[in-house]
Amino acid sequence: MTSSPAPVIAQVEHLAKSYGGVPAVTDVSLELRRGEILGVLGPNGAGKTTTVECLTGLRVRDAGRVEVLGLDPARDGAALRQRVGCQLQESELPAKLRAGEALDLYGSFYDDPADGRELAARLGLGGHLDTPYAGLSGGQKQRLSIALALVGNPEVAVLDELTTGLDPQARRDTWDLIEQVRDDGVTIVLVTHFMDEAERLCDRVVLIDQGEVVATDTPAGLIASVQGGQVLRLRLATTTPRRALDEALQAVDELAELRVTPPQAGPETSPTVVTPEDEVVLRGGREMVGPALLALARAGLEPVDVAAERMTLEDAFVTLTGRTASPSYQEA
Numbered sequence: 441m442t443s444s445p446a447p448v449i450a451q452v453e454h455l456a457k458s459y460g461g462v463p464a465v466t467d468v469s470l471e472l473r474r475g476e477i478l479g480v481l482g483p484n485g486a487g488k489t490t491t492v493e494c495l496t497g498l499r500v501r502d503a504g505r506v507e508v509l510g511l512d513p514a515r516d517g518a519a520l521r522q523r524v525g526c527q528l529q530e531s532e533l534p535a536k537l538r539a540g541e542a543l544d545l546y547g548s549f550y551d552d553p554a555d556g557r558e559l560a561a562r563l564g565l566g567g568h569l570d571t572p573y574a575g576l577s578g579g580q581k582q583r584l585s586i587a588l589a590l591v592g593n594p595e596v597a598v599l600d601e602l603t604t605g606l607d608p609q610a611r612r613d614t615w616d617l618i619e620q621v622r623d624d625g626v627t628i629v630l631v632t633h634f635m636d637e638a639e640r641l642c643d644r645v646v647l648i649d650q651g652e653v654v655a656t657d658t659p660a661g662l663i664a665s666v667q668g669g670q671v672l673r674l675r676l677a678t679t680t681p682r683r684a685l686d687e688a689l690q691a692v693d694e695l696a697e698l699r700v701t702p703p704q705a706g707p708e709t710s711p712t713v714v715t716p717e718d719e720v721v722l723r724g725g726r727e728m729v730g731p732a733l734l735a736l737a738r739a740g741l742e743p744v745d746v747a748a749e750r751m752t753l754e755d756a757f758v759t760l761t762g763r764t765a766s767p768s769y770q771e772a
């Protein structure tokens with residue numbers, strides 16, 4: 441049985457935006473469907489925030505067409521803000537403002553606000569309404585910023601860099617929360633450079649790189665679109681010239697990409713040799729693994745710590761753009 445797709449409630453066509461003549465977004469088109477979690481993904485500086493700020497009317501676009509809930513954000517910003525909630529990147533509140541006061545204040549901006557206390561309780565903040573902003577933990581601040589995005593009873597919530605700076609448990613808790621919000625009927629635009637977050641949460645993703653859309657699909661569809669979807673990770677037992685590795689793998693038909701990554705925070709490795717500390721990553725089709733291991737053995741190269749995995753969204757992103765999307769948690 442096939443169900444018809446949910447109605448499109450926002451549309452961006454050929455969006456462009458520059459800052460002081462430097463292009464941030466050159467060509468972004470996307471659709472948002474009612475009830476979905478749409479991921480806007482890409483590495484730092486890709487143009488994700490600029491895109492959603494043009495979508496919500498916080499920035500005025502240079503070119504392109506944007507329509508959200510039947511309104512043009514550049515023209516009808518005030519009306520749109522009553523219906524679209526924004527949780528913005530790095531939004532800081534005054535240190536002494538209590539969580540409950542912040543909810544009351546933000547609620548006062550809306551014609552039909554939600555009950556702030558009830559919302560806080562639902563987001564696990566019920567016991568912290570009297571806590572000053574500066575006294576909240578990172579996870580609680582994040583919950584408050586989500587509550588502030590939802591206090592106007594929005595139809596669409598835009599959540600930007602939701603879990604940046606949170607520890608792994610707080611990230612997972614936040615993911616559960618977002619699913620709950622979606623199940624309550626709010627359509628969500630989720631800006632992230634964490635591919636695991638997108639893979640877990642998003643119904644569809646728009647991949648942006650250097651101001652342009654690289655791909656739009658479901659996470660599974662995107663992974664499947666990249667040849668075969670297999671990843672082989674290994675190390676070499678002995679230091680080996682890079683050329684010898686390249687030559688050994690040259691004849692492996694389904695190998696799409698070969699990367700040698702030095703250990704994290706380790707010394708700069710020479711690009712001409714592969715040391716036993718370096719991680720060797722092969723990405724390619726399903727029939728790549730056997731022939732690749734055989735080719736290494738034939739060339740006298742001994743692989744150790746071998747792991748074959750299904751391709752993740754992160755791998756698909758690297759293969760599609762040639763660049764890494766996720767920073768380390770420390771960096772975040």
Ligand SMILES: Nc1ncnc2c1ncn2[C@@H]1O[C@H](COP(=O)(O)OP(=O)(O)OP(=O)(O)O)[C@@H](O)[C@H]1O
Nearest residue numbers: 459463464482483484485486487488489490491633
């Ligand atoms: N107000 C601004 N003035 C000048 N340049 C800006 C401004 N805002 C963003 N940029 C630049 O525009 C480009 C796109 O930035 P944007 O914040 O939209 O990307 P992003 O994908 O959200 O990145 P991040 O993940 O780092 O937030 C970057 O090169 C950034 O430095």
